[in-house]
Amino acid sequence: MAAKEQESRLSLKLLIDEKRNRVVAAEAHKEFVDILFSFLTLPMGTIIRVTSTGEAKNPVTIGCMNNLYHGVEKLSNENWGTELCKTIVLHPRNPLGYFCQNLKVNIDDSWSNTNYLCSRKCCLMRSWYLNLRCICGAKTNMRTTDMVNNEGAFLQKGRTMFIISDDLQIRPACPILLAQLLSNLGLSETDGIREMRVQVSKDQVICLLARSLVSESPLSDVFLPNPTKHDTKLPKPEIEITLQTTEQNEAPTLNLQVTLNKSTNKILFAKATNEFFDFLCTFLTIPIGSIIHVFQRSLGLGGCLNNLYASVEELEDKWIGSSIKSAILNPRITQYHNCKKQPLKLDELIENENLIDPRPNENFAAEPSLFIVLDNLDVKPLSSASSFLILRELKVAFSDIEEQVITVGMNEALSLLKAALTSPSSALTNGLASFLQKKKQEA
Incomplete structure (x- = not known):
């Protein structure tokens, strides 16, 4: 047991500004950098699961996503097409799990190279799950194991050192880069800087992931007691990126019936079809790298994942293959x-x-189904009893309630996803109210 625990740790050298009690930089080999890059491949459902439950010692809240996750979690099996549908949403498979399996410390258990073949071997059909029905009628109950990846994770082989700033900007190590980083932090010499070696555990990797979502100093937060908060960092690239608008007819659309408070224009709740519920479920199956890709780094998510994303983007191909780089920057949704x-x-x-x-x-x-989606993205099955309780809890006069239908296309979907990630309690209102106002002005 002790040997196994030792295998799940790796060494990291920190440079500590003793006067201000902060990490100014870390020096690490590719194994630690691979772990940081793997954060971008994690589906949002996995991120919420590992940072807010179980092993997470410092839970974080990501907008209204936690509400969505736990609302989905509470739904009974009768609300799902099958029990596996719920499993997929709550434990989404990492699309780049094939690479992540060789991480020195892997916090994601969603990927496996185990498959199940059709018992009749009728047409080489297979499944990730036991006893699914094949198109021939037989079940997938013959276990098989695919070849595993033994080539490492993402970065090219070698013992190159990397410099990692406290806000997760990563560059290949060189003295000039380190001197620039120290200078930007107001340090003119190495006096007062001490080296500290730490053995990074799985729990600490989970904490790093959690802090990278909400903090601009995750290394200090995780490895130092009572770190000093500071704003100075490596200079960020001066890139002005705006979200491109997309014509509604270029993407599928969904109709969403919302109930709002007329006095405040606040959306109280929405009545969602199974199609819209399925769309909300994909908020949990999308890798964070693909979310940042969709928003072209203009999402405004707290923490420093944008820095991590930019570090991958700017890394030369000699350090990371172009195809692997593209995969990390947009992992896509698993099949x-x-x-x-x-x-x-x-x-x-x-x-x-x-x-x-x-x-x-x-x-x-399950089809057909109807759900109530609250402003904070908590989801409940629609029933007369739940509707009455919701109205009673909201304490809004019936005369001040209005129904509208929103057509959710690309722009509305982007706005709702952004609000789900950044709004602590009012994702529907912050994401969709502007579209309601437009409709009222046009009327």
Whole structure:
């Protein structure tokens, strides 16, 4: 047991500004950098699961995403097409798990190279899950194991050192870069800088992931007691990126019936079809790298994941292959983890053409179904009892309630996703109210 625990740690050298009690930089080999890059491949559902439950010692809240995750978690099996549909949403498979399996410390257990073949071997159909029904009628119950990746994770082989700033800007190490970093932090000499070696555990990697979502000093937060908060960092690239508008007819659209408070223009709740519920479920199956890709780094998510993303983007091909770099920057959604009508037009990563879809009719939810989605993205099955309780809890006069229908296309979907990630309590209002106002002005 002790040997196994030792294998799950790796060494990291920190440079500490003793006067200000902060990490000014870390020096690390590729194994630690690979772990940081793997954060971008994690689906949002996995990020919430590992940073807010179980092993996470310092839970974080990511906008309204935690509400969505736990609302979905509470839904009974009768609300799903099959029990596996719920499993897919709450434990989404990492699309780049093939590479992540060789991480020195891997916090994601969603990927496995185990497959199940059709018992009749009728057409080489296979599944990630036991006892799915093949197109021939037989079940997938013959276990098989695919070849594993033994080539390392993302970075090229070698013992090159990398410099990592406290806000996760990563560059190949060189004295000039380190001198620039120290200078930008107001340090004119190495006096007062001490070296500290730490053995990074799985729990600390989970904490690093959590802090990278909300803090601009995750290394200090995780490895130092009571770190000093500071604003100075490596200079960021001066890039002005705006979100490109997309014509509505270029992507599928969904109708969403919302109930709002007329006095405040605040959306109280929405009545969602199974198609819109499936779309919300994909918020949990999208890797964070693909989310940043969709928003072209203009998302405004707290923390320093944008720095991490830019570090991958700017790394030369001699350190990381161009195809692997492209995959990290846009991992895409794992096969069969998308919805039938996707306004965001997100692509799936097709792993195997002979893979059996575990979802009946390509849906997560049982069909037909209706759900109540609260402003904070908590989801409940629609019933007269739940509707009455919601109205009573909201304490809004019936005369001050109005229904409208929003057509959710690409722009509305992007706005809702951004609000889900950044708004602590009012994702529907912050994401969709502006579209309501436009409709009222046009009327």
